[in-house]
Amino acid sequence: MNEKAAGGAPVREAALARRSAPKVTDVSPDDAELRSLIAAAGRVADHASLEPWRLVALRGDARARLGDALVEAAGLEGPDAEKLRGKPLRAPLLVAVVARTQEGHPKVPVWEQDAMAAGVAHLLSLLLDEAGWGVMWRTGPHVRHDAVAAVHGLAPGEHLLGWLYVGGVPADASRDRHRPVDASRFLTTLD
Template structure:
């Protein structure tokens, strides 16, 4: 059996979830495992912020502000402000950068944080939760950074929207991914 391979093959994004969500104890257990990603110099250049309840509405207000759209227009800012309410739990994934590190450039620190996000999404899926990683054009806007209380050397990578899987939900069956077009071998010079 190859359980990790099977879990990766079975993972599917779940765009509509129920109001159930993992508690902090379960999240901490999964984060402890997700934090085992490759991490050059063991910087732990990431953190995760849980947004529940009213914190999601505050994020929605920041997204609406970032858009510059009219807040009273139901097709504009109001629609954008409602997006964080699509799931009971949002996990904001933050890259925590150590600028000028002698061995680990910032892009590599961001890659580690993205690795944590992906592995966490896989672990949540395997634990039975519905998960979808979302970003958008306002992810790096100052109003959104302020809503998350980010520090000077932190950058938001996006949110994992987490909730219960709807009753009757089944992962759609997909053909196995053919990675042939994304794989090559660098030949030696003889």
Template sequence: MSSLVDRVAARRSWSKVTGDAPDHAELARLVAAAGRVADHSGLEPWRLIELRGAARERLGAALAEAAEHEKPSSKPLRAPLLIAIVACRRESHKVPDWEQDAVTAGVAHMLSLLLADAGWGVMWRTGSLVRAEPVRRMHELADNEELLGWLYVGGIPENTKDKPGHDRSIDPERFLTVVDR
């Protein structure tokens, strides 16, 4: 069995997925694990919205309204499961909004790694309409909430399972600064 480092290093985004997706029970198990990210003061400043079926069509209509297009966007139909990533900013004198957003992003990224490790294709998508009012309404966001994007989740197409992902290895020395003085 490969190590966690090897599995994370092999992670890639899947822009095309099949119609298969994890069921709610599998997703809930992975969300429980993803929620273990570092969280200053334990505020849990995040939530996820599971979008399947007609909810994806409603999102397409909201995206079209936001872009002032007549025809609904088909983008939400690219995957059978979309997971909306929502930062829920809590009142705190110790934890600023940016740190709460970082926790939310950490949960989303951890969930994407867990989904990938479970054999699902995942891509985190955003765009200029993420914060548009029709999109906010569709997700029923509260005043203290901001949408950070969606995880698009589905099966990995058979003809690509054995193909390596994009080679995204990095030179860690470009990004790792040593201060020992």
């Protein structure tokens, strides 16, 4: 055990307590709180310090514009279109996770850059959960569609890894851990 862990294991406790929140209420962290959590989430390992990520906070009408883009991407009409259009309105804040990858880097292939950006999203989910917010990472079949990219103002080389849907935790939400991990299934040791 290293010195930092000797006083307890707050990260482990937070990880064990984390759970996704499929339903959230209409309150959300403001940009100042979000920035303080992002400052911590961005500390994940980053090969060659490429910083291959950024985040876009969608609030208010931006969520409706995303709903319109999802419908355009799906080519739907009628009730199915309206159902899809409303999906981004399920949370007051969507944090879009953008991977900003470079092809042909001499040391860092694209998959490593995606892994870094995904790491930021996982750690931010944990930090938001620990701060008492409800969070759920969502994607869907249209996450890479041009109309969806346009809503976020993505540049060439940027692609979405999905959205963290963020809001308040409903009073009646169960906080029981529902997905225990049997570590023995996931670890083999080679001597």
